[in-house]
Amino acid sequence: MKTTFTSLAQELIEEICAQVRHRIPRYTLGAEPIDDLCNLRLTCQQARNPPIPYLFRDVTLDAQKRRSLSFLSTGAEIQRYVEEHFIVFHYARVLRIRFGSSSGASNNAGWKQIKMPGMSDSFLVPILSTFQFVKSVEWTVESPDPCPQIIDALSTLPDLTTLILHFNGSPFHDITLSKLNHLQRLSVSNTTDDRFTGDLLNQISQYMETKATLTNVSIETTATGLRFPFPAGPRPPVPAATEAATEPSNSQTDPAAATTPSAPTPPAPAPSCPIQFLRIHGCGFRFKSRPNLSTLTTLEIYHRGIPANASIWTILQGANVKLKRIVVDSIPLPLLTYLKTYSGLEKLAISIPPASRNQHQNHEWEWEHMSSHIDHHDFYEKVIGRHHDTLESLSLYKLSPVGNWDIRMEADVETLLRCSRLSTLSIDFDVTDLNKVAIRLANLLAIALQLDHLRLLAINWVVTHNKDISLERWGLERNIVEYPIPRPAVFKISTGLNVFEPRLKGDGKRRWQQVTIKPVGDIAMGLGWVL
DSSP states (O other), X not given: OOOOGGGSOHHHHHHHHHHHHTTSOOEETTSOOOHHHHHHHTSOGGGSSTTHHHHSSEEEEETTTOGGGGGOOSHHHHHHHHHHTHHHXXXXXXXXXXXXXXXXXXXXXXXXXXXXXXXXXXXXXXXXXXXXXXXXXXXXXXXXXXXXXXXXXXXXXTTOOEEEEEESSOOSSOOOGGGOOOOSEEEEEEEOOHHHHHHHHHHHHHHHHHTOOOOEEEEEEOOSSOEEEEOOOOOOOOOHHHHHHTXXXXXXXXXXXXXXXXXXXXXXOOOOOOOOEEEEESOEEEESSSOOOTTOOEEEEOOTTOGGGGHHHHHHHHTTOOOSEEEESXXXXXXXXXXXXOOOOOEEEEOOOGGGSSOGGGGHHHHHHHHTTOOHHHHIIIXXXXXXXXXXEEEETTOSOOSOOOTTTOHHHHHHHTOTTOOEEXXXXXXXXXXXXXXXXXXXXXXXXXXTTOOEEEEEEEOSSSOOOHHHHXXXXXXXXXXXBOSSSOOXXXXXXXXXXEEEOTTSOEEEEEEOOOOOOOHHHHHTOOO
């Protein structure tokens, strides 16, 4: 019996709709629906309804594209608009707020606006309140004077658990996060003003202490000299005996009551912040007391310019916290010691500093200064080797194997091969000596092909001195394209500027082929959050 689209189970049809949605742009409120999903709805009667939730799941409020939204001034007009677009408000789960543009004059330096005279972003407030099923909001704050009632409107969304704030400047007034009662994931990025950023850091710390709902926190700032006041752990309850001892000794009591003491009322336990994901770039820590990090599984911090951040590894080791995912820009001694105390790490990323992504040598002195204690062989044997059973993602900036990638002669390469669960591997590849580059690259690809679960190999071309390697890059990438692939379903290769995917050629042989990849500026995707 031939299987047709109409004979598929409803769950499979919905999965097809979900896959189509990932290939298309987001829906902008007031614009025409997306063609691919609309065309899918027209294929047959059975396919008419399943695409609807995916068609309007991710909605963008963009005042630049839909200026007509700003003219909904009365309650009746807004109600009529909501009724006409009911299906959008009902199925929207992700809401992205855009109010500025990349063009047009601005009255404030650093701000890009489209506001007309007398126009305020307050028009968003009554519209926001109608998205009652939205769970995630991404707000790009383009105005130096954002309407304070926007947060009030967001606080009326009962299912809102994720808030992503990206600032293109510093607002004139603060944003009150405490009005949002059920946040589980919070991201604040691109803040520049010291006072404004400091206030946000204090608010996030207080939110973690009082609400006890945040599990994921990401902070990225360029403000200088700030420290995140990490909330203290819950205080232990005061024993009843201690309470009795503190009562006044000269107080008069009823003899009858003294013979039948009442049971002490146990104090209410302090809320415990169940933080699991913590990402802090651009500032340090300030601990009020020993923090409660027992639920933490992912930590991403930079030590560059803030060496005091290394103290958190000693705290984690003392609390016997075993992280699953670690992202850093260098490995100070406390982190090296911490990594040797347990096993079970799934991701270790020593990332390339943003200022040195294209000029690695600019970071040489600082790396040597901060990581001079690392013995290369000791790192592979006692760190990589200790976690080889669980490692799935590994990025080795400045700690990649330095030889010819020959397993017969190099213990570091042999240790990498023991990481049988690796799906992502990022390494440095020195192209200074052109006489050996071709052989080393062939050895690297042969080694990588032995990792059955590998899905991405990221190669960072580096040199030990200032030099334009454009010609060498072209030749090396040509070698990648011509390398024979012995088996199907192998990994992609990224060289920073280009991406190569395995393809079956017309001659029946498999080769890597360069593909065009459009950069995706999705903040949530960069954090690994699924909205």
